[in-house]
Amino acid sequence: xxERLAKLHATGNDFLVWSARDSESPAVEVGAFARAVCDRHTxxxxxxxxxxxxxxxGADATxxxxxxxxxxxxxxxxxxxCLAWVxxxxxxxxxxxxxxxxxxxxxxxxxxAADGSVASATVDMxxxxxxxxxxxxxxxxxxxxxxxxxxxxxxxxxxxxPGFRAAIVLVPSAQAGVVVLANSDAGQFTGAAxxxxxxxLLR
Numbered sequence: 001x002x003e004r005l006a007k008l009h010a011t012g013n014d015f016l017v018w019s020a021r022d023s024e025s026p027a028v029e030v031g032a033f034a035r036a037v038c039d040r041h042t043x044x045x046x047x048x049x050x051x052x053x054x055x056x057x058g059a060d061a062t063x064x065x066x067x068x069x070x071x072x073x074x075x076x077x078x079x080x081x082c083l084a085w086v087x088x089x090x091x092x093x094x095x096x097x098x099x100x101x102x103x104x105x106x107x108x109x110x111x112x113a114a115d116g117s118v119a120s121a122t123v124d125m126x127x128x129x130x131x132x133x134x135x136x137x138x139x140x141x142x143x144x145x146x147x148x149x150x151x152x153x154x155x156x157x158x159x160x161x162p163g164f165r166a167a168i169v170l171v172p173s174a175q176a177g178v179v180v181l182a183n184s185d186a187g188q189f190t191g192a193a194x195x196x197x198x199x200x201l202l203r
Contacts, residue, residue, distance in 0.1 A: 005037065006086050007044060010078035016046045017086040020053050021061070031070035038068035050079050052086055059100040061087055065183070073183040074103035074164075081121040084108045088118045097121075128161045135160050149198060156194075169194045176201055 006017045016037055034049035036042075051064040063083050065073045084097050088110065097108040106123050113119040129135075130142040135158045139145055145156035149171075157168040170177040178197040 005044065005049075006082075006089070007046060008082040008085055010081045013076065013078035014046050015048050015050050015076075015079050015082045016044060017050045017052060017082055019086050019090050020051060021087075021090055030064070031066055031072070034066035034068065035070040038066075048073065048076065048079060050083050052083055052090075055098065055100060057100075059098045059105060060092065060094070061097065061099050063099050063101045065101070067183070072102065075101035075106070076183055077123055077125050080106060080108060080123050084110055084121040085118045088112070088116070125161055128159055130159050132158075135165060149195075150202065152202065154198075167194050169198065171198070171202065174202060 003018060006019070008015060008017060030049070030051060037044050038046045038049055040046075046068065048068055049066045051066070053062045053064065055061045061083070063075065063080055065076055065079055067073050080099060080101065083099065087097055093116075095110045095112065097110060099106050099108060104126065106125070109122045110118050111120045111122075132139050132142050135142055137145065137158050142158040145158070147154045147156065152171055152173050155170040155172065157170075159166045165182045167180045168177060169180075178194055178201065180193045180197070182193065
Protein backbone atom coordinates (compact mmCIF):
# COMPACT_ATOMS: atom_id res chain seq x y z
CA UNK A 1 0.00 0.00 0.00
CA UNK A 2 1.31 3.44 -0.94
CA GLU A 3 -0.21 6.56 0.61
CA ARG A 4 0.81 10.22 0.57
CA LEU A 5 1.03 11.72 4.05
CA ALA A 6 2.02 15.25 5.00
CA LYS A 7 3.85 15.76 8.28
CA LEU A 8 3.35 19.15 9.90
CA HIS A 9 3.41 20.69 13.34
CA ALA A 10 1.65 23.59 15.05
CA THR A 11 3.44 24.92 18.15
CA GLY A 12 5.35 21.64 18.35
CA ASN A 13 2.26 19.41 18.25
CA ASP A 14 3.02 17.22 15.21
CA PHE A 15 0.57 15.39 12.99
CA LEU A 16 0.42 13.28 9.88
CA VAL A 17 -2.34 14.47 7.56
CA TRP A 18 -3.82 11.97 5.11
CA SER A 19 -5.83 13.65 2.38
CA ALA A 20 -8.67 11.53 1.02
CA ARG A 21 -10.82 14.36 -0.34
CA ASP A 22 -12.02 12.23 -3.25
CA SER A 23 -13.53 9.53 -1.02
CA GLU A 24 -15.48 9.39 2.22
CA SER A 25 -13.10 6.89 3.80
CA PRO A 26 -9.92 5.00 2.81
CA ALA A 27 -10.02 1.28 2.20
CA VAL A 28 -7.92 0.44 5.28
CA GLU A 29 -8.48 0.15 9.03
CA VAL A 30 -7.45 3.69 9.93
CA GLY A 31 -6.91 3.06 13.66
CA ALA A 32 -4.33 0.35 12.98
CA PHE A 33 -2.73 2.48 10.28
CA ALA A 34 -2.49 5.40 12.72
CA ARG A 35 -0.75 3.26 15.32
CA ALA A 36 1.77 2.06 12.73
CA VAL A 37 2.68 5.39 11.16
CA CYS A 38 2.61 7.44 14.40
CA ASP A 39 5.06 5.12 16.19
CA ARG A 40 8.25 7.14 16.72
CA HIS A 41 10.48 4.07 16.62
CA THR A 42 9.09 1.93 13.80
CA UNK A 43 6.90 4.40 11.90
CA UNK A 44 7.16 8.02 10.80
CA UNK A 45 6.34 9.37 14.25
CA UNK A 46 3.61 11.84 15.21
CA UNK A 47 1.16 12.79 17.95
CA UNK A 48 -1.72 11.73 15.73
CA UNK A 49 -3.05 10.98 12.25
CA UNK A 50 -5.60 13.36 10.74
CA UNK A 51 -7.87 12.09 7.99
CA UNK A 52 -9.12 14.81 5.61
CA UNK A 53 -12.28 13.73 3.79
CA UNK A 54 -15.04 15.59 1.88
CA UNK A 55 -17.39 17.85 3.78
CA UNK A 56 -21.17 17.50 3.93
CA UNK A 57 -24.10 19.84 4.63
CA GLY A 58 -22.19 23.00 3.82
CA ALA A 59 -18.80 22.03 5.25
CA ASP A 60 -15.74 22.18 3.02
CA ALA A 61 -14.08 19.20 4.67
CA THR A 62 -14.35 16.65 7.46
CA UNK A 63 -11.58 16.06 10.00
CA UNK A 64 -11.16 12.75 11.78
CA UNK A 65 -8.31 12.69 14.30
CA UNK A 66 -6.77 9.45 15.48
CA UNK A 67 -4.41 9.70 18.44
CA UNK A 68 -1.11 7.84 18.21
CA UNK A 69 -2.73 4.86 19.96
CA UNK A 70 -5.29 4.60 17.15
CA UNK A 71 -8.30 5.86 19.10
CA UNK A 72 -10.51 8.57 17.60
CA UNK A 73 -10.38 11.94 19.37
CA UNK A 74 -12.80 14.85 19.14
CA UNK A 75 -10.43 17.39 17.59
CA UNK A 76 -7.25 19.40 18.06
CA UNK A 77 -6.81 23.12 17.51
CA UNK A 78 -3.22 22.58 16.42
CA UNK A 79 -4.23 19.65 14.26
CA UNK A 80 -6.99 21.48 12.43
CA UNK A 81 -4.51 24.19 11.48
CA CYS A 82 -2.28 21.51 9.94
CA LEU A 83 -5.31 20.18 8.07
CA ALA A 84 -5.93 23.68 6.66
CA TRP A 85 -2.45 23.75 5.11
CA VAL A 86 -3.05 20.41 3.38
CA UNK A 87 -6.49 21.50 2.14
CA UNK A 88 -4.90 24.57 0.53
CA UNK A 89 -2.15 22.44 -1.01
CA UNK A 90 -4.84 20.21 -2.50
CA UNK A 91 -6.60 23.11 -4.21
CA UNK A 92 -8.86 24.77 -1.64
CA UNK A 93 -8.74 28.47 -2.62
CA UNK A 94 -10.99 30.34 -0.18
CA UNK A 95 -9.61 32.22 2.82
CA UNK A 96 -12.25 30.62 5.05
CA UNK A 97 -12.40 26.86 5.57
CA UNK A 98 -15.41 25.18 7.22
CA UNK A 99 -14.54 21.84 8.80
CA UNK A 100 -16.72 19.31 10.59
CA UNK A 101 -15.07 17.44 13.50
CA UNK A 102 -16.27 15.10 16.21
CA UNK A 103 -16.15 18.14 18.47
CA UNK A 104 -18.47 20.14 16.20
CA UNK A 105 -18.15 22.44 13.19
CA UNK A 106 -15.17 24.82 13.13
CA UNK A 107 -14.41 27.80 10.89
CA UNK A 108 -10.75 28.45 10.06
CA UNK A 109 -9.52 31.82 8.80
CA UNK A 110 -6.52 31.48 6.51
CA UNK A 111 -3.76 33.99 5.81
CA UNK A 112 -1.93 33.14 2.62
CA ALA A 113 1.60 33.70 1.37
CA ALA A 114 2.28 35.18 -2.07
CA ASP A 115 2.35 31.70 -3.64
CA GLY A 116 -1.11 30.87 -2.24
CA SER A 117 0.11 28.51 0.49
CA VAL A 118 -1.19 28.93 4.02
CA ALA A 119 1.07 31.20 6.09
CA SER A 120 -1.10 31.02 9.20
CA ALA A 121 -4.48 29.71 10.27
CA THR A 122 -6.78 30.84 13.08
CA VAL A 123 -9.64 28.75 14.45
CA ASP A 124 -12.32 29.63 16.99
CA MET A 125 -12.41 26.68 19.39
CA UNK A 126 -15.67 27.81 20.96
CA UNK A 127 -16.52 28.77 24.53
CA UNK A 128 -15.24 26.99 27.61
CA UNK A 129 -18.01 25.43 29.64
CA UNK A 130 -18.18 24.34 33.26
CA UNK A 131 -21.66 22.84 32.96
CA UNK A 132 -21.47 19.50 34.83
CA UNK A 133 -23.65 17.61 32.34
CA UNK A 134 -21.35 18.52 29.45
CA UNK A 135 -18.07 17.46 31.09
CA UNK A 136 -19.61 15.10 32.34
CA UNK A 137 -19.52 14.98 36.13
CA UNK A 138 -22.34 13.78 38.35
CA UNK A 139 -22.42 16.82 40.63
CA UNK A 140 -24.26 20.14 40.91
CA UNK A 141 -21.02 22.05 40.17
CA UNK A 142 -17.77 21.37 38.32
CA UNK A 143 -15.80 23.16 41.04
CA UNK A 144 -14.58 22.27 44.51
CA UNK A 145 -15.52 18.60 44.33
CA UNK A 146 -13.88 16.70 47.16
CA UNK A 147 -12.83 13.11 47.70
CA UNK A 148 -10.63 11.06 50.00
CA UNK A 149 -7.71 9.19 48.49
CA UNK A 150 -5.38 7.11 50.69
CA UNK A 151 -6.29 9.26 53.65
CA UNK A 152 -5.73 12.54 51.84
CA UNK A 153 -8.37 15.11 50.92
CA UNK A 154 -8.56 15.90 47.20
CA UNK A 155 -10.19 18.93 45.56
CA UNK A 156 -11.32 18.63 41.94
CA UNK A 157 -12.10 21.27 39.33
CA UNK A 158 -13.33 20.30 35.84
CA UNK A 159 -14.06 22.05 32.57
CA UNK A 160 -14.53 21.57 28.82
CA UNK A 161 -13.21 23.53 25.87
CA PRO A 162 -14.83 22.00 22.75
CA GLY A 163 -12.59 19.12 21.77
CA PHE A 164 -10.81 19.03 25.12
CA ARG A 165 -11.61 18.07 28.68
CA ALA A 166 -9.62 19.29 31.66
CA ALA A 167 -9.34 18.13 35.24
CA ILE A 168 -7.35 19.83 38.00
CA VAL A 169 -6.81 17.80 41.15
CA LEU A 170 -5.27 19.49 44.19
CA VAL A 171 -3.85 17.73 47.25
CA PRO A 172 -3.64 20.47 49.91
CA SER A 173 -1.86 18.34 52.52
CA ALA A 174 0.95 17.57 50.06
CA GLN A 175 0.97 21.05 48.50
CA ALA A 176 0.72 19.31 45.15
CA GLY A 177 -1.66 18.77 42.29
CA VAL A 178 -2.06 17.44 38.77
CA VAL A 179 -3.62 18.82 35.61
CA VAL A 180 -4.95 16.47 32.93
CA LEU A 181 -5.98 17.61 29.44
CA ALA A 182 -7.64 15.07 27.16
CA ASN A 183 -8.87 15.28 23.59
CA SER A 184 -10.79 12.05 23.98
CA ASP A 185 -14.57 12.05 24.14
CA ALA A 186 -14.41 9.47 26.95
CA GLY A 187 -15.44 11.54 29.94
CA GLN A 188 -13.96 9.05 32.43
CA PHE A 189 -10.45 9.40 31.05
CA THR A 190 -9.42 12.55 32.92
CA GLY A 191 -10.45 10.99 36.23
CA ALA A 192 -8.59 7.76 35.55
CA ALA A 193 -5.48 9.64 34.41
CA UNK A 194 -5.61 11.85 37.50
CA UNK A 195 -5.64 8.82 39.79
CA UNK A 196 -2.72 7.27 37.92
CA UNK A 197 -0.66 10.46 38.23
CA UNK A 198 -1.53 10.82 41.92
CA UNK A 199 -0.31 7.29 42.50
CA UNK A 200 3.10 8.38 41.22
CA LEU A 201 3.05 11.74 42.97
CA LEU A 202 2.06 10.55 46.45
CA ARG A 203 3.85 7.23 46.72
